[in-house]
Amino acid sequence: MTGVAAPDEDVNRLITFEGVTKRYPDGTVALDDVSLECPTGQITVFVGTSGGGKTTALRTINRMVEPTGGRVLIDGQDVRERKPAELRRGIGYVIQHAGLFPHRTIEDNIATVPYLLRWNKKKARDTARQLMERVGLDAGMAKRYPFQLSGGQQQRVGVARALAADPPIMLMDEPFSAVDPVVRAELQDEFLRLQDELHKTIVFVTHDIDEAIKLGDRIAVFRTGGELVQVAAPEDLLAHPADDFVAGFVGQNRGIRSLSFADTAELSLRDDLVRPVTAAPADTAGLDWVLVVDEARHPLGWVRGPEVTGPLADAALAPVGGTFQVGADSVRGALDAAVLSPAGLAVGVDGGGAVVGVTGGAELLAVPTHGEHHRRPGKEHPVDTAGADSASAVRDGASD
Numbered sequence: 395m396t397g398v399a400a401p402d403e404d405v406n407r408l409i410t411f412e413g414v415t416k417r418y419p420d421g422t423v424a425l426d427d428v429s430l431e432c433p434t435g436q437i438t439v440f441v442g443t444s445g446g447g448k449t450t451a452l453r454t455i456n457r458m459v460e461p462t463g464g465r466v467l468i469d470g471q472d473v474r475e476r477k478p479a480e481l482r483r484g485i486g487y488v489i490q491h492a493g494l495f496p497h498r499t500i501e502d503n504i505a506t507v508p509y510l511l512r513w514n515k516k517k518a519r520d521t522a523r524q525l526m527e528r529v530g531l532d533a534g535m536a537k538r539y540p541f542q543l544s545g546g547q548q549q550r551v552g553v554a555r556a557l558a559a560d561p562p563i564m565l566m567d568e569p570f571s572a573v574d575p576v577v578r579a580e581l582q583d584e585f586l587r588l589q590d591e592l593h594k595t596i597v598f599v600t601h602d603i604d605e606a607i608k609l610g611d612r613i614a615v616f617r618t619g620g621e622l623v624q625v626a627a628p629e630d631l632l633a634h635p636a637d638d639f640v641a642g643f644v645g646q647n648r649g650i651r652s653l654s655f656a657d658t659a660e661l662s663l664r665d666d667l668v669r670p671v672t673a674a675p676a677d678t679a680g681l682d683w684v685l686v687v688d689e690a691r692h693p694l695g696w697v698r699g700p701e702v703t704g705p706l707a708d709a710a711l712a713p714v715g716g717t718f719q720v721g722a723d724s725v726r727g728a729l730d731a732a733v734l735s736p737a738g739l740a741v742g743v744d745g746g747g748a749v750v751g752v753t754g755g756a757e758l759l760a761v762p763t764h765g766e767h768h769r770r771p772g773k774e775h776p777v778d779t780a781g782a783d784s785a786s787a788v789r790d791g792a793s794d
């Protein structure tokens with residue numbers, strides 16, 4: 395086993411919450427009659443107010459928390475019918491700050507669960523090395539200790555460790571919260587890329603609504619008192635928040651954010667403002683702005699039609715601004731390109747960087763943000779995740 399096996403089509407891995415309640419002895423209701431499905435092979439994100447019950451809900455899945463009412467099922471089986479240690483071996487667990495063992499090397503941290511499963515040492519370490527490569531860690535780090543790694547690198551180790559026994563389910567509790575925004579974005583991108591290969595059933599807790607929208611196939615919003623307020627795909631959450639609480643939570647920028655789900659393949663692009671650099675000057679007459687392209691149709695820059703007095707090759711060109719890849723980038727990306735462009739027009743290119751056409755203004759905003767069967771442009775090349783931590787699940791289990 396390498397931690398990278400193809401998804402097993404026979405295993406369902408669906409997580410179901412049925413009326414789950416957690417009431418602590420002091421009267422605190424951490425979860426209040428929560429019913430929810432976390433679909434197989436998808437990322438379900440829990441967001442909401444601090445103390446809203448997200449971590450509690452996550453931990454009922456691997457029995458680190460036992461509900462006082464209702465039940466949690468995996469593939470239709472009540473998790474209470476499974477022994478905690480055995481259950482947790484199939485559930486990777488990643489936490490903030492990675493939770494690595496400080497006195498163990500990186501490769502031995504990653505191989506924690508394989509060692510527990512009594513794999514031979516060579517196989518366990520080979521798996522650890524493969525996983526290091528997979529999460530973007532240099533092999534030279536294998537013999538280092540956690541304190542010799544950056545925060546972002548430690549989170550990668552945490553993810554690798556959670557993946558080591560190839561669990562079908564991953565629970566991730568704010569795995570990227572402790573690193574700076576740039577590193578966080580990298581970790582998120584790699585997480586989506588990894589998930590695109592591995593198709594784990596993932597439950598991911600975050601405070602960050604942007605992270606939830608970027609990573610989630612579905613988003614579950616919790617509020618104080620352990621109430622599940624809404625479960626929806628990100629684009630639906632932005633377009634149709636269930637109430638004022640959710641609307642407030644997704645923020646004032648939800649209009650702009652929702653453009654992330656609008657597909658640039660649906661834009662009609664203008665070709666009539668594009669001219670090859672070899673075109674005759676007269677060819678630009680009557681046009682306010684002209685986009686000049688080279689022989690391969692790669693964009694060179696913008697020029698105002700009336701300012702063209704000689705060959706386009708000699709014209710002083712204003713910078714292109716930004717480009718967007720048609721069908722791959724979202725309308726939000728196209729809007730960004732338009733704002734950066736001196737002409738106020740976004741330049742759409744194909745996968746090879748050749749200009750398809752330009753567009754701007756009202757045309758950009760006319761694209762529907764969720765047609766039927768629409769997929770988020772970003773989701774076609776999903777990203778990677780954060781540190782999972784079967785080890786700490788096993789460890790915590792021992793003290794349960």
Ligand SMILES: Nc1ncnc2c1ncn2[C@@H]1O[C@H](COP(=O)(O)OP(=O)(O)OP(=O)(O)O)[C@@H](O)[C@H]1O
Nearest residue numbers: 418420422423424443444445446447448449450451
């Ligand atoms: N052992 C406990 N005894 C009593 N109350 C508890 C216990 N553990 C958690 N709680 C309470 O349960 C509620 C839910 O806590 P939980 O950790 O699930 O929230 P959360 O949504 O993960 O919050 P955060 O975003 O701050 O991590 C909180 O009010 C918390 O104080």
Ligand SMILES: [Mg+2]
Nearest residue numbers: 448449450599
């Ligand atoms: Mg929490």
